[in-house]
Amino acid sequence: MVATTAEQPFTVAKIPVSSWSFAIRVWLATILALFVSFWLQLEAPTTSALTVAILAEPTRGQTLEKAAFRLLATVIGVTASIAITGVFSQARDLILAAFAVWLGICVFAAKLLDGYRAYAAVLSGYTVGLIAVQQIDHPQHVFESGMARGAAITVGILSIAVVNTLIFPSDRQPGMLAQLAAIHRRVREYARAAFHREPANSAAFLTLLREIVALRPAIASVALESSSGSVRSAAARSAAVALVAELQAARLKDDLEREASGWAARELLRRDAEVRQDLAALRSARWPLRVWRAPLHRSYRTAAESGIRAAAWVAIASMFYIWAGWPAASFSLSFVALVTGLGATTPNPRGFTAIGLVGTPVAAVLAGILEFIVLNGADAFPLLAVGLAPFAIGAALLLSSRNFLWSGFGRFNLTLIMVLLAPSNPQTYNPQNFLVTTLLLVVAAALLLAAQTLIPPVSDEKRRMQLLADARGELLKHGHAKGEALEEAMFRDASRIEQFIAVGGAQDSRALAEMLSCFDQSAVLHLCDAKLMQVTDGPLASLAGEARAAIVTRDTATLRAIAPRFREQATQEDSHDADIAACLVLTSNILELGSGAVARRKAT
Amino acid sequence: MAHTFPELIIGGVLLAPFVTYLVVTFVIIIVLRPLLPVIGFAKMFSHAAIAELSLGATILGLLMLLF
Numbered sequence: 154m155v156a157t158t159a160e161q162p163f164t165v166a167k168i169p170v171s172s173w174s175f176a177i178r179v180w181l182a183t184i185l186a187l188f189v190s191f192w193l194q195l196e197a198p199t200t201s202a203l204t205v206a207i208l209a210e211p212t213r214g215q216t217l218e219k220a221a222f223r224l225l226a227t228v229i230g231v232t233a234s235i236a237i238t239g240v241f242s243q244a245r246d247l248i249l250a251a252f253a254v255w256l257g258i259c260v261f262a263a264k265l266l267d268g269y270r271a272y273a274a275v276l277s278g279y280t281v282g283l284i285a286v287q288q289i290d291h292p293q294h295v296f297e298s299g300m301a302r303g304a305a306i307t308v309g310i311l312s313i314a315v316v317n318t319l320i321f322p323s324d325r326q327p328g329m330l331a332q333l334a335a336i337h338r339r340v341r342e343y344a345r346a347a348f349h350r351e352p353a354n355s356a357a358f359l360t361l362l363r364e365i366v367a368l369r370p371a372i373a374s375v376a377l378e379s380s381s382g383s384v385r386s387a388a389a390r391s392a393a394v395a396l397v398a399e400l401q402a403a404r405l406k407d408d409l410e411r412e413a414s415g416w417a418a419r420e421l422l423r424r425d426a427e428v429r430q431d432l433a434a435l436r437s438a439r440w441p442l443r444v445w446r447a448p449l450h451r452s453y454r455t456a457a458e459s460g461i462r463a464a465a466w467v468a469i470a471s472m473f474y475i476w477a478g479w480p481a482a483s484f485s486l487s488f489v490a491l492v493t494g495l496g497a498t499t500p501n502p503r504g505f506t507a508i509g510l511v512g513t514p515v516a517a518v519l520a521g522i523l524e525f526i527v528l529n530g531a532d533a534f535p536l537l538a539v540g541l542a543p544f545a546i547g548a549a550l551l552l553s554s555r556n557f558l559w560s561g562f563g564r565f566n567l568t569l570i571m572v573l574l575a576p577s578n579p580q581t582y583n584p585q586n587f588l589v590t591t592l593l594l595v596v597a598a599a600l601l602l603a604a605q606t607l608i609p610p611v612s613d614e615k616r617r618m619q620l621l622a623d624a625r626g627e628l629l630k631h632g633h634a635k636g637e638a639l640e641e642a643m644f645r646d647a648s649r650i651e652q653f654i655a656v657g658g659a660q661d662s663r664a665l666a667e668m669l670s671c672f673d674q675s676a677v678l679h680l681c682d683a684k685l686m687q688v689t690d691g692p693l694a695s696l697a698g699e700a701r702a703a704i705v706t707r708d709t710a711t712l713r714a715i716a717p718r719f720r721e722q723a724t725q726e727d728s729h730d731a732d733i734a735a736c737l738v739l740t741s742n743i744l745e746l747g748s749g750a751v752a753r754r755k756a757t
Numbered sequence: 758m759a760h761t762f763p764e765l766i767i768g769g770v771l772l773a774p775f776v777t778y779l780v781v782t783f784v785i786i787i788v789l790r791p792l793l794p795v796i797g798f799a800k801m802f803s804h805a806a807i808a809e810l811s812l813g814a815t816i817l818g819l820l821m822l823l824f
Contacts, residue, residue: 213806318810379805380793438794 168550171211176549178316179209179567183545184538186312191534191578195308196301199575204309206567209549212325213317214378215269220310221377222273227306230280231299238285238292248289249471249486252281256490257464260497264456267449268370275494282490287483326375326385329368330435333392336364337428340396344403344421355669358404359654365396366644366651369447381438388438392431394445397647398640399424401676405739416735448641450649455619458611463493466604473600485593489601499561500655502610503602508561510598515562516569517591519544524574524587532579544570569594613656620653621664624671628678639679646672670747678704681740684733693722693730700737707748709741716741763824778824782817 163170182205190198208223210216233255241247259278263271284302288294343357372393376386402421427442434441470489474482492509496502527540548570551563573590624646637645650658650668658665682704688697696715703711719734762774793799793809802808 315810318806324806380790380798380809383791384794438799 172550172553174320175209175211175553176546178313178320179205179549179552180542180545181320182209182313182316183541183571185316186309187537187576188534189308189312190305193304193308194578195305196297197305198577199571200302200305201309201312202571202576203568204306205313206564206571208310208313209552209564209567211553212374212378214325214374214376214382215371216313216317217377218374219269219272220314222269223276223306224310226273226276227280227303229277231284231303233277234281234285234295234299237281238288238295242292245289246475248285249475250468252286252490253464253467253471255281256467256493257460259460260463260494261456261460263494263497264459265451265453268373271498272495275497279487279490279494282487286487286490289483324378325371326378326382329371329375329385329389330432332368333389333396333435334432336361336396337392337399337432340400340403340428341425343400344425347403348418358400359650359659361400362397362647363651363654365393365400366648368393369449369648372447384438384440385435387444388431388435388441390447391441391443391445392428392435394447394640394644395424395427395431397644399428401643401672404673405677405743416732417739419732445638445644446641448637448645448648450620450623450645450652452616452619452623452652455611455616458615459497462608462610463497465608466493466601469604469607470597470600479593481589481593484590485597485600488594488597492598492601503605505561506598506602506605508558509565510595510602512562512565513569513591513594513598516566517573517594519566520570520573521587521591523570524582525584528580528582530582537576537580616656617653617658617661617664620649620656620658621668624649624668624675628671628675639676639683642679643676646675673743674747677736677740677743681733681736684729684736687729688733693719697733700733704740707744709744712737712741712744778817778820781820782813785816786813 165173183202186201186205187198190201195201204223208216208219210219237248237251237255241251256278259274263274263278266274280302284298285292285295288298339357340361343354343361346354346357368389372386372389375389376383378385399421402417402424405417405420431441433439467486467490470486474486479485492506493502496505499505523540523544528536531537531540545567548563548567552560552567554560554563572594573587627646650672653665653668658668682701685697685701685704688694696718700712700715703715716734716737719730719737722730763777764774765772765777789812798808799805
């Protein structure tokens with residue numbers, strides 16, 4: 154959540170000053186959003202305050218990126234609401250069924266994306282819950298309700314953008330440069346250890362890999378930070394991709410025969426130079442020499458399973474509400490959809506619902522104190538502003554915590570206090586309404602938790618198996634997506650390993666070893682193939698063709714036989730042909746190691 | 758002479774002229790953004806972010822004044 158820097162930050166009451174400034178920014182933006190909404194007499198001022206609470210992110214680029222995706226997703230969600238209401242008018246059950254399917258599709262999309270793109274996907278899903286389902290008894294209001302929501306969200310976005318720009322603007326970019334440079338230093342240390350033939354340190358390799366891949370969403374948000382942001386973002390992305398390539402080159406040096414080690418050392422130096430160029434480009438806001446994309450591994454099967462389960466949870470909840478026949482059940486159902494959607498963007502959806510179940514009563518108590526003890530009938534705006542201060546600032550401080558649990562708790566509090574207080578002009582103070590709303594929220598969280606216990610989310614074990622199957626399948630297919638560079642394919646493989654570790658892959662050492670073996674094989678096969686592709690004419694062209702055919706059939710004996718013939722042709726030790734010879738030997742080594750790993754796994 | 762504002766009507770829904778100005782400003786900013794680093798905009802100001810916001814406000818104001 155917060156940029157990690159080497160030096161100790163200045164603290165007030167043991168909380169870093171950056172967190173304080175973040176919390177005060179959130180409070181000021183909330184006040185501004187509410188003031189503008191009241192002044193413009195918008196129908197849904199609460200939504201603008203909620204928008205601020207949702208867009209509360211530590212840096213400006215992140216806020217703007219999330220805001221852009223929120224706006225886009227709201228447009229998609231409102232369009233879907235109008236379509237669903239129009240197609241299934243007068244048919245309550247069909248609307249609910251269509252809503253469950255739509256949410257399932259959105260969760261499927263979210264599982265294929267990361268960062269704020271995933272958030273936008275689920276937001277398109279639960280916006281239908283907030284608009285079409287809440288207006289299920291008055292379908293003629295869907296358009297107006299959608300417009301009111303759009304206007305309020307725009308006001309919220311503008312408020313937080315202006316406050317973030319004027320007060321203590323915090324940029325991610327300097328921290329990003331420091332982080333990338335630090336990772337580069339550690340990659341070089343790792344390579345040095347490999348060079349001195351110290352025992353292979355696979356834990357260090359995995360830590361570095363995870364840290365590089367984890368930077369991906371942050372790199373995207375740098376683009377909106379300043380006018381030179383898109384250039385810096387491209388440079389940072391290229392640096393991250395090049396770092397994965399350098400890390401892979403360092404890993405290849407781990408177990409090498411003498412003849413290939415000279416080539417591997419040159420390869421490592423070349424990668425290192427690329428990283429240094431990209432970091433220099435990032436520092437001086439220039440375009441990098443090569444702009445690489447950072448593709449993400451997408452597990453379609455797991456995503457589809459998650460989508461189906463999300464649709465099932467919402468369907469179960471809908472059936473319960475139809476059966477119960479409560480008057481305000483549509484509000485509760487939209488909260489079920491919201492928690493289902495947001496939970497899909499976290500690694501543990503059921504844990505997220507549990508936080509919701511615990512967080513809702515706490516937020517209700519806090520909102521009750523604010524509404525009926527602190528404000529208690531006040532109708533002046535300054536009083537609302539002052540009254541909100543401790544609650545908004547406190548929740549935002551929690552949100553900026555590095556602990557996942559605390560920050561999730563803070564986010565829940567910040568948003569739910571706004572939902573329960575429902576600031577409006579003039580403010581209404583109705584204890585009965587408040588209690589009913591609280592009850593409906595708690596019931597929604599409890600119901601969802603029950604549904605998730607009945608149909609559990611996709612287990613970590615299953616996701617690991619799927620990732621491993623994906624890795625194997627891709628290796629067998631040989632060849633990467635159209636227009637994808639070698640380095641980009643390597644980054645995608647690295648992102649798969651990161652996902653594998655994130656679902657507890659570190660405990661399953663055998664599967665992890667196979668994952669890493671697939672990563673090595675895929676990298677070296679692509680590298681060798683690319684080198685052979687360069688030999689298009691001359692006496693060695695037919696030999697190169699043979700070698701490529703042997704790579705496809707994984708014929709290591711032929712590869713070993715071809716290697717000396719390339720070396721004979723080489724005029725110098727470091728010529729292209731000598732490189733190919735070394736690469737062929739390395740490929741056959743790694744393929745043999747890999748097939749050994751598979752055989753061992755099959756034997757057990 | 759009174760200033761007349763261009764009306765924007767989408768599918769029978771009358772939108773406030775301010776929305777048009779806001780959208781046009783947004784489009785101009787998007788077009789202008791890649792050019793700013795070329796002229797070294799960020800290096801001219803101590804707080805480039807505030808300068809960019811001011812640029813946006815200036816464009817919006819000019820649009821409202823001129824059109």
